[in-house]
Amino acid sequence: MSDTHEGQAGEGADEVSAAILVIGDEILSGRTKDKNIGYIAEYLTEIGIDIREVRVVPDDPPEIAAAVNALRARYDYLFTTGGIGPTHDDITADCVADAFGVALEVREDAVSAMRNRYPELELTPARLRMARIPEGGTLIDNPVSGAPGFVIGNVIVMAGVPKIMQAMLDNVAPTLKGGKPLLSETRTGAIREGDIAGPLGELQARFPETRMGSYPGYTDKGFQTSVVVRARDPQVLASAIAEVEKMIAEYRRD
Amino acid sequence: MSDTHEGQAGEGADEVSAAILVIGDEILSGRTKDKNIGYIAEYLTEIGIDIREVRVVPDDPPEIAAAVNALRARYDYLFTTGGIGPTHDDITADCVADAFGVALEVREDAVSAMRNRYPELELTPARLRMARIPEGGTLIDNPVSGAPGFVIGNVIVMAGVPKIMQAMLDNVAPTLKGGKPLLSETRTGAIREGDIAGPLGELQARFPETRMGSYPGYTDKGFQTSVVVRARDPQVLASAIAEVEKMIAEYRRD
Helix, strand or coil: CHHHHCCCCCCCCCCEEEEEEEECHHHHCCCCCCCHHHHHHHHHHHCCEEEEEEEEECCCHHHHHHHHHHHHHHCCEEEEECCCCCCCCCCHHHHHHHHHCCCEEECHHHHHHHHHHCCCCCCCHHHHHCCEEECCCEEECCCCCCCCEEEECCEEEECCCHHHHHHHHHHHHHHCCCCCCCEEEEEEECCCHHHHHHHHHHHHHHCCCCEEEEEEEEECCEEEEEEEEEECCHHHHHHHHHHHHHHHHHHCCC | CHHHHCCCCCCCCCCEEEEEEEECHHHHCCCCCCCHHHHHHHHHHHCCEEEEEEEEECCCHHHHHHHHHHHHHHCCEEEEECCCCCCCCCCHHHHHHHHHCCCEEECHHHHHHHHHHCCCCCCCHHHHHCCEEECCCEEECCCCCCCCEEEECCEEEECCCHHHHHHHHHHHHHHCCCCCCCEEEEEEECCCHHHHHHHHHHHHHHCCCCEEEEEEEEECCEEEEEEEEEECCHHHHHHHHHHHHHHHHHHCCC
16 A cells, blocks of 8 residues: 555645544553554545554653644644543643744533533533633534533544544544545434444444444433444435434433 | 652663653554553663653654654663564664664675565565664564564664564563562552652652652542652662551541
Protein backbone atom coordinates (compact mmCIF):
# COMPACT_ATOMS: atom_id res chain seq x y z
CA MET A 1 0.00 0.00 0.00
CA SER A 2 2.95 2.29 0.27
CA ASP A 3 2.11 4.01 -3.00
CA THR A 4 -0.91 5.58 -1.33
CA HIS A 5 1.26 7.02 1.40
CA GLU A 6 3.71 9.02 -0.63
CA GLY A 7 3.73 12.77 -0.44
CA GLN A 8 1.50 15.12 1.42
CA ALA A 9 -2.13 15.16 2.36
CA GLY A 10 -4.76 15.69 -0.26
CA GLU A 11 -2.63 14.97 -3.30
CA GLY A 12 -5.04 12.39 -4.74
CA ALA A 13 -8.29 13.42 -6.40
CA ASP A 14 -10.44 11.72 -3.79
CA GLU A 15 -7.92 10.68 -1.18
CA VAL A 16 -8.60 11.98 2.26
CA SER A 17 -5.83 11.55 4.82
CA ALA A 18 -5.80 11.65 8.60
CA ALA A 19 -3.68 11.11 11.69
CA ILE A 20 -4.59 10.02 15.21
CA LEU A 21 -3.06 11.59 18.30
CA VAL A 22 -3.56 9.67 21.55
CA ILE A 23 -2.89 11.79 24.63
CA GLY A 24 -2.16 10.31 28.04
CA ASP A 25 0.50 9.12 30.45
CA GLU A 26 -1.65 6.10 31.27
CA ILE A 27 -1.21 4.73 27.74
CA LEU A 28 2.56 5.29 27.76
CA SER A 29 2.94 3.57 31.13
CA GLY A 30 0.97 0.58 29.87
CA ARG A 31 -1.52 0.92 32.72
CA THR A 32 -4.33 1.51 30.27
CA LYS A 33 -4.23 -0.42 27.01
CA ASP A 34 -5.32 1.74 24.10
CA LYS A 35 -8.47 0.54 22.39
CA ASN A 36 -9.08 3.61 20.26
CA ILE A 37 -6.39 3.45 17.58
CA GLY A 38 -7.63 0.22 16.02
CA TYR A 39 -11.26 1.28 16.27
CA ILE A 40 -10.75 4.70 14.67
CA ALA A 41 -8.48 3.27 11.98
CA GLU A 42 -11.02 0.65 10.96
CA TYR A 43 -13.92 3.11 11.14
CA LEU A 44 -12.27 5.78 9.01
CA THR A 45 -10.98 3.24 6.50
CA GLU A 46 -14.57 2.15 5.95
CA ILE A 47 -15.72 5.66 5.14
CA GLY A 48 -12.84 6.30 2.78
CA ILE A 49 -10.38 8.16 5.00
CA ASP A 50 -6.77 6.88 5.12
CA ILE A 51 -4.97 6.97 8.45
CA ARG A 52 -1.33 7.73 7.65
CA GLU A 53 0.20 8.21 11.07
CA VAL A 54 -0.50 7.68 14.76
CA ARG A 55 1.27 9.24 17.72
CA VAL A 56 0.93 8.73 21.46
CA VAL A 57 2.25 11.56 23.65
CA PRO A 58 2.30 12.21 27.43
CA ASP A 59 0.24 14.76 29.39
CA ASP A 60 2.84 17.39 28.66
CA PRO A 61 1.73 20.72 27.12
CA PRO A 62 4.63 21.40 24.72
CA GLU A 63 4.57 17.80 23.49
CA ILE A 64 0.84 17.90 22.82
CA ALA A 65 0.87 21.28 21.10
CA ALA A 66 3.85 20.31 18.93
CA ALA A 67 2.19 17.07 17.85
CA VAL A 68 -1.11 18.84 17.10
CA ASN A 69 0.62 21.38 14.91
CA ALA A 70 2.81 18.83 13.10
CA LEU A 71 -0.08 16.52 12.32
CA ARG A 72 -2.81 19.03 11.46
CA ALA A 73 -0.49 20.69 8.94
CA ARG A 74 0.32 17.44 7.26
CA TYR A 75 -3.02 15.63 6.94
CA ASP A 76 -6.59 16.49 6.01
CA TYR A 77 -7.82 15.58 9.50
CA LEU A 78 -6.35 15.05 12.93
CA PHE A 79 -8.33 13.01 15.48
CA THR A 80 -7.26 13.29 19.11
CA THR A 81 -8.36 11.10 22.02
CA GLY A 82 -7.94 11.69 25.74
CA GLY A 83 -7.32 14.54 28.13
CA ILE A 84 -10.72 16.28 28.11
CA GLY A 85 -11.98 15.19 31.54
CA PRO A 86 -12.26 17.29 34.72
CA THR A 87 -8.88 16.67 36.39
CA HIS A 88 -5.63 18.60 36.56
CA ASP A 89 -3.99 16.42 33.93
CA ASP A 90 -6.80 16.92 31.40
CA ILE A 91 -5.07 19.58 29.34
CA THR A 92 -5.93 18.75 25.75
CA ALA A 93 -8.28 21.72 25.24
CA ASP A 94 -5.61 24.09 26.60
CA CYS A 95 -2.97 22.64 24.27
CA VAL A 96 -5.23 22.71 21.21
CA ALA A 97 -6.14 26.34 21.94
CA ASP A 98 -2.39 27.11 22.23
CA ALA A 99 -1.67 25.27 19.00
CA PHE A 100 -4.29 27.38 17.19
CA GLY A 101 -3.37 30.56 19.07
CA VAL A 102 -6.95 31.17 20.23
CA ALA A 103 -8.63 31.80 23.57
CA LEU A 104 -10.07 29.04 25.75
CA GLU A 105 -13.16 29.94 27.75
CA VAL A 106 -16.14 28.30 29.37
CA ARG A 107 -18.85 28.25 26.71
CA GLU A 108 -22.57 28.47 27.42
CA ASP A 109 -23.50 25.85 24.83
CA ALA A 110 -21.08 23.40 26.43
CA VAL A 111 -22.46 24.14 29.90
CA SER A 112 -25.98 23.59 28.54
CA ALA A 113 -24.95 20.27 27.03
CA MET A 114 -23.73 19.13 30.44
CA ARG A 115 -26.80 20.50 32.25
CA ASN A 116 -29.16 18.79 29.83
CA ARG A 117 -27.54 15.51 30.64
CA TYR A 118 -27.27 15.98 34.40
CA PRO A 119 -29.79 18.64 35.50
CA GLU A 120 -28.91 18.30 39.17
CA LEU A 121 -25.18 18.08 38.79
CA GLU A 122 -23.20 20.64 40.74
CA LEU A 123 -21.07 22.54 38.24
CA THR A 124 -17.86 22.59 40.23
CA PRO A 125 -14.81 24.40 38.84
CA ALA A 126 -13.47 20.97 37.90
CA ARG A 127 -16.59 20.15 35.87
CA LEU A 128 -16.58 23.58 34.27
CA ARG A 129 -13.10 22.77 32.94
CA MET A 130 -14.90 20.38 30.61
CA ALA A 131 -17.00 23.24 29.19
CA ARG A 132 -13.93 25.21 28.07
CA ILE A 133 -13.85 25.19 24.27
CA PRO A 134 -11.21 26.86 22.08
CA GLU A 135 -12.58 29.94 20.33
CA GLY A 136 -14.15 29.01 17.01
CA GLY A 137 -14.67 25.39 17.94
CA THR A 138 -17.98 23.57 17.39
CA LEU A 139 -19.25 21.02 19.89
CA ILE A 140 -19.43 17.26 19.44
CA ASP A 141 -22.32 15.77 21.38
CA ASN A 142 -21.47 13.28 24.13
CA PRO A 143 -24.57 11.13 24.75
CA VAL A 144 -22.78 9.07 27.41
CA SER A 145 -21.64 11.58 30.00
CA GLY A 146 -22.55 15.03 28.66
CA ALA A 147 -19.19 16.80 28.48
CA PRO A 148 -18.74 17.55 24.79
CA GLY A 149 -15.83 17.06 22.41
CA PHE A 150 -15.15 19.70 19.79
CA VAL A 151 -13.96 20.35 16.25
CA ILE A 152 -11.65 23.26 15.46
CA GLY A 153 -10.23 23.67 11.99
CA ASN A 154 -9.37 20.15 10.81
CA VAL A 155 -8.82 18.86 14.36
CA ILE A 156 -11.41 16.60 16.00
CA VAL A 157 -10.98 16.43 19.78
CA MET A 158 -12.61 13.43 21.45
CA ALA A 159 -12.68 11.72 24.84
CA GLY A 160 -10.35 8.84 25.70
CA VAL A 161 -12.97 6.53 27.23
CA PRO A 162 -13.72 4.18 24.31
CA LYS A 163 -17.53 4.23 24.60
CA ILE A 164 -17.59 8.03 24.66
CA MET A 165 -15.04 8.34 21.86
CA GLN A 166 -17.08 5.94 19.71
CA ALA A 167 -20.26 7.95 20.23
CA MET A 168 -18.43 11.19 19.39
CA LEU A 169 -16.98 9.61 16.25
CA ASP A 170 -20.49 8.58 15.17
CA ASN A 171 -21.63 12.15 15.68
CA VAL A 172 -18.80 13.77 13.77
CA ALA A 173 -18.47 11.22 10.94
CA PRO A 174 -21.36 12.60 8.82
CA THR A 175 -19.59 15.98 8.69
CA LEU A 176 -16.31 14.58 7.33
CA LYS A 177 -15.36 14.52 3.70
CA GLY A 178 -14.58 10.96 2.77
CA GLY A 179 -14.61 8.65 -0.21
CA LYS A 180 -18.18 7.64 0.66
CA PRO A 181 -20.70 9.66 2.63
CA LEU A 182 -22.22 7.97 5.60
CA LEU A 183 -25.60 8.82 7.16
CA SER A 184 -26.25 8.42 10.83
CA GLU A 185 -29.26 8.46 13.18
CA THR A 186 -29.39 8.08 16.96
CA ARG A 187 -32.23 6.97 19.27
CA THR A 188 -31.91 7.13 23.05
CA GLY A 189 -34.04 5.51 25.74
CA ALA A 190 -34.12 4.37 29.35
CA ILE A 191 -32.82 0.93 28.43
CA ARG A 192 -29.95 -1.16 29.66
CA GLU A 193 -27.35 -2.11 27.11
CA GLY A 194 -27.33 -5.65 28.46
CA ASP A 195 -31.04 -6.02 27.75
CA ILE A 196 -30.82 -4.99 24.12
CA ALA A 197 -27.48 -6.58 23.24
CA GLY A 198 -29.16 -9.72 21.87
CA PRO A 199 -31.97 -7.97 19.95
CA LEU A 200 -29.57 -5.39 18.59
CA GLY A 201 -27.29 -8.16 17.33
CA GLU A 202 -30.27 -9.66 15.51
CA LEU A 203 -31.17 -6.29 14.03
CA GLN A 204 -27.60 -5.83 12.86
CA ALA A 205 -27.79 -9.22 11.14
CA ARG A 206 -31.08 -8.24 9.46
CA PHE A 207 -29.56 -4.99 8.20
CA PRO A 208 -26.07 -5.93 7.02
CA GLU A 209 -25.71 -2.68 5.07
CA THR A 210 -25.80 -0.70 8.30
CA ARG A 211 -23.46 -0.41 11.26
CA MET A 212 -25.19 -0.37 14.60
CA GLY A 213 -23.60 0.71 17.85
CA SER A 214 -24.89 1.11 21.39
CA TYR A 215 -23.57 3.51 24.00
CA PRO A 216 -24.64 3.04 27.58
CA GLY A 217 -24.68 5.85 30.08
CA TYR A 218 -25.87 6.50 33.58
CA THR A 219 -27.81 9.55 34.67
CA ASP A 220 -29.31 10.69 37.95
CA LYS A 221 -32.43 8.77 36.90
CA GLY A 222 -30.66 5.54 36.08
CA PHE A 223 -29.47 3.76 32.99
CA GLN A 224 -29.91 5.18 29.54
CA THR A 225 -28.57 3.85 26.25
CA SER A 226 -28.19 5.47 22.84
CA VAL A 227 -28.33 3.36 19.70
CA VAL A 228 -26.62 4.70 16.60
CA VAL A 229 -27.26 3.37 13.10
CA ARG A 230 -25.05 4.32 10.17
CA ALA A 231 -25.72 3.56 6.51
CA ARG A 232 -25.04 4.97 3.09
CA ASP A 233 -28.59 4.43 1.79
CA PRO A 234 -31.22 6.72 3.40
CA GLN A 235 -34.04 4.21 2.89
CA VAL A 236 -32.07 1.40 4.51
CA LEU A 237 -31.28 3.76 7.38
CA ALA A 238 -34.95 4.70 7.83
CA SER A 239 -36.04 1.05 7.89
CA ALA A 240 -33.37 0.13 10.42
CA ILE A 241 -34.15 3.11 12.66
CA ALA A 242 -37.85 2.16 12.69
CA GLU A 243 -36.87 -1.26 14.06
CA VAL A 244 -34.56 0.33 16.63
CA GLU A 245 -37.46 2.49 17.85
CA LYS A 246 -39.63 -0.62 18.27
CA MET A 247 -36.84 -2.32 20.19
CA ILE A 248 -36.37 0.64 22.54
CA ALA A 249 -40.14 0.80 23.17
CA GLU A 250 -40.11 -2.89 24.09
CA TYR A 251 -37.17 -2.76 26.48
CA ARG A 252 -37.47 0.63 28.11
CA ARG A 253 -37.75 0.64 31.87
CA ASP A 254 -39.16 4.07 32.62
CA MET B 1 2.43 15.24 35.65
CA SER B 2 4.12 17.33 33.08
CA ASP B 3 7.19 18.10 35.18
CA THR B 4 8.53 14.61 34.65
CA HIS B 5 8.27 14.92 30.89
CA GLU B 6 10.03 18.15 30.23
CA GLY B 7 13.26 18.30 28.33
CA GLN B 8 15.29 15.67 26.63
CA ALA B 9 16.09 12.08 27.38
CA GLY B 10 18.33 11.23 30.26
CA GLU B 11 18.13 14.57 32.03
CA GLY B 12 17.24 13.00 35.39
CA ALA B 13 19.86 11.17 37.41
CA ASP B 14 18.12 7.83 37.09
CA GLU B 15 15.54 8.37 34.36
CA VAL B 16 15.86 6.23 31.26
CA SER B 17 13.61 7.19 28.37
CA ALA B 18 12.37 5.34 25.32
CA ALA B 19 10.03 5.52 22.34
CA ILE B 20 8.16 2.84 20.42
CA LEU B 21 7.85 2.87 16.63
CA VAL B 22 5.23 0.54 15.17
CA ILE B 23 5.70 -0.04 11.45
CA GLY B 24 2.93 -1.32 9.20
CA ASP B 25 0.05 -0.38 6.90
CA GLU B 26 -2.06 -3.12 8.48
CA ILE B 27 -2.13 -1.26 11.80
CA LEU B 28 -3.05 2.06 10.17
CA SER B 29 -5.91 0.47 8.20
CA GLY B 30 -7.29 -1.15 11.35
CA ARG B 31 -7.11 -4.58 9.75
CA THR B 32 -4.67 -5.70 12.46
CA LYS B 33 -5.15 -4.37 15.97
CA ASP B 34 -1.85 -3.53 17.62
CA LYS B 35 -1.10 -5.57 20.72
CA ASN B 36 2.52 -4.55 21.15
CA ILE B 37 2.34 -0.95 22.38
CA GLY B 38 0.58 -1.76 25.65
CA TYR B 39 2.74 -4.82 26.24
CA ILE B 40 6.06 -3.04 25.69
CA ALA B 41 4.94 0.01 27.68
CA GLU B 42 3.98 -2.06 30.71
CA TYR B 43 7.10 -4.23 30.44
CA LEU B 44 9.53 -1.32 30.24
CA THR B 45 7.77 0.66 32.98
CA GLU B 46 8.32 -2.31 35.26
CA ILE B 47 12.07 -2.31 34.64
CA GLY B 48 12.36 1.43 35.12
CA ILE B 49 12.32 2.68 31.53
CA ASP B 50 9.83 5.49 30.77
CA ILE B 51 8.09 5.37 27.41
CA ARG B 52 7.68 9.00 26.34
CA GLU B 53 6.31 8.67 22.82
CA VAL B 54 4.81 6.16 20.41
CA ARG B 55 4.44 6.48 16.66
CA VAL B 56 2.80 4.27 14.06
CA VAL B 57 3.96 4.79 10.47
CA PRO B 58 3.15 3.12 7.13
CA ASP B 59 5.38 0.81 5.08
CA ASP B 60 6.95 3.79 3.39
CA PRO B 61 10.77 4.12 3.42
CA PRO B 62 11.16 7.89 3.94
CA GLU B 63 8.53 7.86 6.70
CA ILE B 64 10.22 5.02 8.55
CA ALA B 65 13.75 6.44 8.25
CA ALA B 66 12.59 9.90 9.35
CA ALA B 67 10.79 8.49 12.40
CA VAL B 68 13.80 6.31 13.34
CA ASN B 69 16.13 9.29 13.21
CA ALA B 70 13.78 11.64 15.08
CA LEU B 71 13.14 9.18 17.89
CA ARG B 72 16.62 7.67 18.34
CA ALA B 73 18.08 11.16 18.71
CA ARG B 74 15.60 12.17 21.34
CA TYR B 75 15.36 9.18 23.69
CA ASP B 76 17.73 6.73 25.33
CA TYR B 77 16.18 3.81 23.45
CA LEU B 78 13.96 3.27 20.43
CA PHE B 79 12.04 0.00 20.12
CA THR B 80 10.59 -0.83 16.70
CA THR B 81 8.08 -3.56 15.86
CA GLY B 82 7.12 -4.92 12.46
CA GLY B 83 8.50 -5.06 8.95
CA ILE B 84 11.24 -7.69 9.39
CA GLY B 85 9.51 -10.62 7.68
CA PRO B 86 10.19 -12.12 4.26
CA THR B 87 7.87 -10.13 1.98
CA HIS B 88 8.44 -7.17 -0.29
CA ASP B 89 6.89 -4.75 2.17
CA ASP B 90 9.17 -5.85 5.02
CA ILE B 91 11.56 -2.94 4.73
CA THR B 92 12.43 -2.06 8.30
CA ALA B 93 16.04 -3.34 8.11
CA ASP B 94 16.60 -1.34 4.91
CA CYS B 95 15.21 1.82 6.49
CA VAL B 96 17.20 1.43 9.72
CA ALA B 97 20.40 0.88 7.69
CA ASP B 98 19.57 4.04 5.71
CA ALA B 99 18.87 5.98 8.90
CA PHE B 100 22.31 4.98 10.28
CA GLY B 101 24.03 5.35 6.90
CA VAL B 102 25.45 1.81 6.99
CA ALA B 103 25.41 -1.18 4.62
CA LEU B 104 22.81 -3.94 4.77
CA GLU B 105 24.01 -7.43 3.88
CA VAL B 106 23.14 -11.05 4.50
CA ARG B 107 25.05 -12.03 7.62
CA GLU B 108 26.37 -15.53 8.32
CA ASP B 109 25.42 -15.46 12.00
CA ALA B 110 21.84 -14.59 11.04
CA VAL B 111 21.74 -17.38 8.46
CA SER B 112 23.07 -19.78 11.11
CA ALA B 113 20.39 -18.67 13.55
CA MET B 114 17.73 -19.52 10.99
CA ARG B 115 19.39 -22.84 10.03
CA ASN B 116 19.71 -23.87 13.67
CA ARG B 117 16.01 -23.42 14.10
CA TYR B 118 14.93 -25.04 10.83
CA PRO B 119 17.76 -27.28 9.55
CA GLU B 120 15.77 -28.39 6.52
CA LEU B 121 14.45 -24.98 5.60
CA GLU B 122 15.14 -23.97 2.05
CA LEU B 123 16.86 -20.60 2.20
CA THR B 124 14.98 -18.91 -0.60
CA PRO B 125 15.83 -15.31 -1.52
CA ALA B 126 12.74 -14.25 0.41
CA ARG B 127 13.96 -15.98 3.57
CA LEU B 128 17.47 -14.64 3.11
CA ARG B 129 15.99 -11.14 3.27
CA MET B 130 15.43 -11.87 6.94
CA ALA B 131 19.17 -12.50 7.44
CA ARG B 132 20.13 -9.02 6.24
CA ILE B 133 21.44 -7.06 9.23
CA PRO B 134 22.67 -3.43 9.19
CA GLU B 135 26.47 -3.25 9.56
CA GLY B 136 27.41 -3.09 13.23
CA GLY B 137 24.16 -4.60 14.46
CA THR B 138 24.02 -7.42 17.00
CA LEU B 139 21.40 -10.17 16.74
CA ILE B 140 18.40 -10.71 19.00
CA ASP B 141 17.54 -14.37 19.25
CA ASN B 142 14.11 -15.41 17.95
CA PRO B 143 13.21 -18.71 19.63
CA VAL B 144 9.83 -18.81 17.90
CA SER B 145 10.64 -18.72 14.21
CA GLY B 146 14.41 -18.31 13.91
CA ALA B 147 14.72 -15.06 11.95
CA PRO B 148 16.50 -12.71 14.35
CA GLY B 149 15.86 -9.15 15.38
CA PHE B 150 18.79 -6.84 15.95
CA VAL B 151 20.16 -3.97 18.00
CA ILE B 152 22.08 -1.13 16.36
CA GLY B 153 23.14 1.86 18.42
CA ASN B 154 20.22 2.58 20.73
CA VAL B 155 17.65 1.09 18.34
CA ILE B 156 16.08 -2.30 19.10
CA VAL B 157 14.44 -3.82 16.02
CA MET B 158 11.85 -6.52 16.74
CA ALA B 159 9.21 -8.53 14.91
CA GLY B 160 5.57 -7.43 14.75
CA VAL B 161 4.02 -10.79 15.64
CA PRO B 162 3.31 -10.42 19.37
CA LYS B 163 4.65 -13.83 20.47
CA ILE B 164 7.92 -13.27 18.62
CA MET B 165 8.21 -9.66 19.78
CA GLN B 166 7.67 -10.73 23.39
CA ALA B 167 10.41 -13.37 23.17
CA MET B 168 12.79 -10.85 21.62
CA LEU B 169 12.02 -8.33 24.37
CA ASP B 170 12.82 -10.95 27.00
CA ASN B 171 16.12 -11.60 25.28
CA VAL B 172 17.15 -7.98 24.98
CA ALA B 173 15.85 -6.71 28.35
CA PRO B 174 18.84 -7.89 30.45
CA THR B 175 21.16 -5.78 28.27
CA LEU B 176 19.22 -2.53 28.85
CA LYS B 177 20.05 0.08 31.44
CA GLY B 178 16.99 0.72 33.59
CA GLY B 179 16.14 3.46 36.02
CA LYS B 180 14.58 3.01 39.39
CA PRO B 181 11.31 1.27 38.70
CA LEU B 182 8.15 3.21 39.18
CA LEU B 183 5.94 1.95 42.02
CA SER B 184 2.19 2.18 41.75
CA GLU B 185 -0.81 1.94 44.08
CA THR B 186 -4.51 2.20 43.28
CA ARG B 187 -7.47 3.07 45.49
CA THR B 188 -11.06 2.78 44.26
CA GLY B 189 -14.24 4.17 45.75
CA ALA B 190 -17.85 5.14 45.01
CA ILE B 191 -16.84 8.65 44.09
CA ARG B 192 -17.44 10.85 41.07
CA GLU B 193 -14.39 12.03 39.22
CA GLY B 194 -15.88 15.53 38.98
CA ASP B 195 -16.18 15.71 42.78
CA ILE B 196 -12.56 14.83 43.48
CA ALA B 197 -10.94 16.62 40.53
CA GLY B 198 -10.23 19.74 42.58
CA PRO B 199 -8.94 17.95 45.72
CA LEU B 200 -6.87 15.57 43.58
CA GLY B 201 -5.25 18.50 41.81
CA GLU B 202 -4.31 19.93 45.20
CA LEU B 203 -2.88 16.58 46.29
CA GLN B 204 -0.83 16.37 43.09
CA ALA B 205 0.58 19.81 43.85
CA ARG B 206 1.46 18.71 47.39
CA PHE B 207 3.24 15.58 46.13
CA PRO B 208 5.21 16.72 43.07
CA GLU B 209 7.37 13.59 43.11
CA THR B 210 4.33 11.47 42.32
CA ARG B 211 2.09 11.17 39.30
CA MET B 212 -1.60 10.98 40.12
CA GLY B 213 -4.29 9.93 37.72
CA SER B 214 -8.00 9.21 38.07
CA TYR B 215 -10.01 6.76 36.02
CA PRO B 216 -13.80 6.98 36.20
CA GLY B 217 -16.18 4.13 35.55
CA TYR B 218 -19.64 3.06 36.51
CA THR B 219 -21.14 -0.16 37.73
CA ASP B 220 -24.67 -1.38 38.42
CA LYS B 221 -24.38 0.44 41.74
CA GLY B 222 -23.40 3.79 40.23
CA PHE B 223 -20.26 5.78 39.75
CA GLN B 224 -16.89 4.51 40.82
CA THR B 225 -13.48 6.07 40.33
CA SER B 226 -9.99 4.64 40.70
CA VAL B 227 -7.13 6.89 41.73
CA VAL B 228 -3.65 5.74 40.78
CA VAL B 229 -0.50 7.15 42.36
CA ARG B 230 2.91 6.37 40.96
CA ALA B 231 6.27 7.25 42.50
CA ARG B 232 9.82 6.00 42.64
CA ASP B 233 10.20 6.42 46.41
CA PRO B 234 8.11 3.96 48.49
CA GLN B 235 7.77 6.38 51.43
CA VAL B 236 6.55 9.20 49.23
CA LEU B 237 4.09 6.77 47.65
CA ALA B 238 2.81 5.64 51.05
CA SER B 239 2.28 9.23 52.25
CA ALA B 240 0.44 10.19 49.07
CA ILE B 241 -1.77 7.09 49.15
CA ALA B 242 -2.75 7.84 52.76
CA GLU B 243 -4.01 11.25 51.61
CA VAL B 244 -5.86 9.67 48.68
CA GLU B 245 -7.60 7.32 51.11
CA LYS B 246 -8.73 10.28 53.22
CA MET B 247 -10.01 12.06 50.13
CA ILE B 248 -12.00 9.02 48.99
CA ALA B 249 -13.51 8.63 52.48
CA GLU B 250 -14.62 12.25 52.36
CA TYR B 251 -16.22 12.18 48.92
CA ARG B 252 -17.67 8.70 48.70
CA ARG B 253 -21.40 8.52 48.08
CA ASP B 254 -22.22 4.98 49.15
